[in-house]
Amino acid sequence: MPENISIKVIGRCRPLTGEESSKGVKSVVKVSGDKILLELGGKEQSFGFDGAYSGEVRNEQIFKEKCETMLQRTTEGYNSTIMTFGATGAGKSHLMSGTDDNPGIAPQMIKRLYQHIAEKSNREFFITVSYLQAMDEKMMDLLNPHNNQMTIRHHPHKGIFVDGLSEMVVHSYDEMSEMYEQGRRVHEAGGSDLKGSRARAHSVFSITIEQKERQSSKVGVRSVLTLAEIAGFDHGGSTDPKVVAGVQGMASVLNALGGPKKGGAIPYRDSVITRVLQESLGGNAVTMVFAVVSPVDKSAQETMTTLQYAQYAKNTKNHVKMNLDETHDIINDLRDEISKLREKIAAQSQPNKDDVLKMEALVQDLQIAKRSTWEEREKQSSKYQNERKTNLANKGVLEWVQDSMKKGNRELQEKLMLLQKEKDQLTYQYKERRKVVDDLNEELQRKIGEYSKLTQSGKSSESETKKKVTAVHDLKEKLKKETDGLKRLKEQLQELTEKQKTERENAKAQITSLKGNAELRQKIEREEREHLEKEHAALVHFEIDKMKMDIENLKQDIQMKVNKGHTYSSQEGELLEVHVAEMKAEKNVTTLQIQLLEKEKARIVQELEDVHKVHKDELEIQQLQHFQTFRSYREMFEEQKIALDQRYRQLLEDAIQDAVFLSSRNNELQDENKSQRQHIAEMKDVITKLGGRIPPEPGMTA
Numbered sequence: 001m002p003e004n005i006s007i008k009v010i011g012r013c014r015p016l017t018g019e020e021s022s023k024g025v026k027s028v029v030k031v032s033g034d035k036i037l038l039e040l041g042g043k044e045q046s047f048g049f050d051g052a053y054s055g056e057v058r059n060e061q062i063f064k065e066k067c068e069t070m071l072q073r074t075t076e077g078y079n080s081t082i083m084t085f086g087a088t089g090a091g092k093s094h095l096m097s098g099t100d101d102n103p104g105i106a107p108q109m110i111k112r113l114y115q116h117i118a119e120k121s122n123r124e125f126f127i128t129v130s131y132l133q134a135m136d137e138k139m140m141d142l143l144n145p146h147n148n149q150m151t152i153r154h155h156p157h158k159g160i161f162v163d164g165l166s167e168m169v170v171h172s173y174d175e176m177s178e179m180y181e182q183g184r185r186v187h188e189a190g191g192s193d194l195k196g197s198r199a200r201a202h203s204v205f206s207i208t209i210e211q212k213e214r215q216s217s218k219v220g221v222r223s224v225l226t227l228a229e230i231a232g233f234d235h236g237g238s239t240d241p242k243v244v245a246g247v248q249g250m251a252s253v254l255n256a257l258g259g260p261k262k263g264g265a266i267p268y269r270d271s272v273i274t275r276v277l278q279e280s281l282g283g284n285a286v287t288m289v290f291a292v293v294s295p296v297d298k299s300a301q302e303t304m305t306t307l308q309y310a311q312y313a314k315n316t317k318n319h320v321k322m323n324l325d326e327t328h329d330i331i332n333d334l335r336d337e338i339s340k341l342r343e344k345i346a347a348q349s350q351p352n353k354d355d356v357l358k359m360e361a362l363v364q365d366l367q368i369a370k371r372s373t374w375e376e377r378e379k380q381s382s383k384y385q386n387e388r389k390t391n392l393a394n395k396g397v398l399e400w401v402q403d404s405m406k407k408g409n410r411e412l413q414e415k416l417m418l419l420q421k422e423k424d425q426l427t428y429q430y431k432e433r434r435k436v437v438d439d440l441n442e443e444l445q446r447k448i449g450e451y452s453k454l455t456q457s458g459k460s461s462e463s464e465t466k467k468k469v470t471a472v473h474d475l476k477e478k479l480k481k482e483t484d485g486l487k488r489l490k491e492q493l494q495e496l497t498e499k500q501k502t503e504r505e506n507a508k509a510q511i512t513s514l515k516g517n518a519e520l521r522q523k524i525e526r527e528e529r530e531h532l533e534k535e536h537a538a539l540v541h542f543e544i545d546k547m548k549m550d551i552e553n554l555k556q557d558i559q560m561k562v563n564k565g566h567t568y569s570s571q572e573g574e575l576l577e578v579h580v581a582e583m584k585a586e587k588n589v590t591t592l593q594i595q596l597l598e599k600e601k602a603r604i605v606q607e608l609e610d611v612h613k614v615h616k617d618e619l620e621i622q623q624l625q626h627f628q629t630f631r632s633y634r635e636m637f638e639e640q641k642i643a644l645d646q647r648y649r650q651l652l653e654d655a656i657q658d659a660v661f662l663s664s665r666n667n668e669l670q671d672e673n674k675s676q677r678q679h680i681a682e683m684k685d686v687i688t689k690l691g692g693r694i695p696p697e698p699g700m701t702a
Ligand SMILES: Nc1ncnc2c1ncn2[C@@H]1O[C@H](COP(=O)(O)OP(=O)(O)OP(=O)(O)O)[C@@H](O)[C@H]1O
Pocket: 013, 014, 015, 017, 054, 055, 056, 086, 087, 088, 089, 090, 091, 092, 093, 094, 095, 198, 199, 231
C-alpha cells in the first residue's frame, strides 16, 4: 500500500553579497524560526514552512538536519527528490552544489551514499547517474551532450524516463563526484548550441540505486535519488510559447496540485520539466523542496512568487512505495504474454487491430526491460563513455575536461608535495648532523694538534699524555657514531628519493594517458628534470664531501702516527704524497665532469623542449584532422541515411501500390466469380426447365 506523504518545503534566504552590501542594497527578507518574513509594499508577510534557514547557516548543517533522512529512505528503496527552486541569483546553486569550503547538498549526498555503501558489505549495489538540462522545452544530455533525439516515455514498471538520455554506470565515490562536477560545468557552459539565458535552465541529476543481498535469490530494491535545480518563473517578457512553457510549466503544476486550481487536471504534459519530475510532484517519491530567495528589495516580487508557489508545494501529497527490482520476472512475464498473444493472432483469419497494437507495445516494453539488466546497462554505459569526449569537443566544452585533468593532477601534485615535505625534513636533519660531524672533526684536529705540541715539547707527564690520547679516542668514537647516523640518514633519503621517483613515474603515466594535455605533461616532465638535477647535484656534493673527509682522516692518521713517534721513510712519504695528489686529481676530474654534464644537460633540455613543441603542434593538427574526418563521416552517414530512407519509402510505396492493385484485382476476380456462379445457376435453371436436356449452344439449332 502506498504511503501518503506531503512534500516538505524548506525556506532559505541568501545573505546580501559583498557588492550588494557595499552599494547599500536594502534587505527585505528575514528568517524567524520556521518562517520567512517578507516586507513588500509596506506590509510584512509571513510564510511558514517545515524549516527555514538564513544564508549564514552552513550547507552542512542544512544537510544534516533535513536531507540525511532522505538518503536513508532512498537506500531503503524509496524514490527521493530534493529540488531547489527560486529566481535567478537567489542561491540555488550555492545550496545544491556549494563551494569547496561549504559543500552543497549534492556533494554531501554523494559522500554519504558511498559511506552507506561501504557499511553494507553484505549487499551488492549497481549505481547509475544521468544529468539532464531542460531549457525552453529543449533537452540536453549534460554527461554526454549528443544531438540524438530524446523522448520522455512512461514505462509500466520503470515509471517516467527519458529515452536517449545517457545513463552512466559509476563504481565509486570519485567517479560519481566527477560525473556531477563535469555535468555541472557543461550546464554552466550552456553548450554552444543552446541559445538563451541559463536563468531559464532547469537541471536534473538522477542517481539510480539498485541493490540486492549478495548470494541471495531475494528480489532487490531500486530507487531513484533526484537532485533538481528549478529555475524561477520569469520568462523575461518573451512570447515564445516554448520559453513561456519552460518556466511556467512548474507554476501551473504546483497551482493544480496545491494552489487555487487544486482538484483539476494536473498539466504535467505542458512542459518538459514537469513531465520529467512527474513522480516527484504528487507521485511516487519522497520530495523536499527548498524555496530559495534573495533578500534584495528589488527582487521582492520574485521572492513573493517563489514563496507563494512553495506554499502550494507544501499542500501536495505524494503516494510513496518501496520499489522492488523485478527486472528478471518482468522479462519472463512479458515473454509469456507475447507468446500467448502471438498464438492468438496466428489463429485469427483477419488479425485484430487492437491485438496487433498491444503486441507492438509489449515488444517495446520487453526491449526496454531487456536493456535494464545490469550487464546490458554496463555495456551501454561504456559506449556512452567512448562517445563523450567527441560530443563534448563538438559542443565546444571540452575545456572542462582539461580542468578536471588539472584537478586529478592537483591530487598527484599533493602526493608528491607530501613526499617532498618528508624529504625536506630529512635533508634538514642530515644537514644538522653534518654540522655536528664537521664540528667534531674540527675539535678532533684541535685535540690532535694539542697532543702533538705536547709530545714535541717533551715536557708532558705520562698521565697528561694519556689524558690527551683518551680524549682523542673518545672524540673519534663520537665521530664514528655521528658518521654512522649520518649514513643512515643518507640511506633514508635515498629510499625516499626512489619512492618519489616511482610516484613521479606514476604521475607521468597517468598524465600521458590523458590525451591532448601537452602543457600539463610538459610541466610534469620539467618538474621531474629539475628534481633529478637537484638529486644529482646533492649526490656529487656528497661524494666530494666524502673525499674531503677521507683526505682529512688520512691527514689525521698520519699526524697521530707521527705524534706517536712514527717516522716516515722517504718512500712512504712519497707514496702518501702520490695518494693525496691522486685524490686531488680525482676531485678535479669530478669537477670537470660535472661541468661537462651541466653543458650536456642544457643541450638535452633544449632538445626536449624542441621535440615537445613539434609534438604539440602535430597533436593539434591531428586533433583537427580527427574532427574533420569525424565530421565528414557524419555527413556521409547522414547522406546514406537519407538515401536509405528514400529507398525504403520507395519500396513502401511500391508495396502499397502492389497491395492496392492486388486488392482491386481481387475484387474484380470476386465480381467475375460471382457473375460466373450466377450464370451457372441460371444455366442450371434452364436445364431443369428443359427436363434435363442441355440447351443448344447459342447459334446452334436443336
Ligand atoms: N548561503 C550563501 N552564502 C553566501 N553567498 C551566497 C549564498 N547563497 C548564494 N550566495 C551567493 O549569491 C550569488 C548567487 O547565488 P547562486 O549562483 O547560487 O544563485 P542561483 O539561484 O543558482 O543563480 P542562477 O539561477 O543564475 O544560476 C552567488 O554569488 C553566491 O555565491
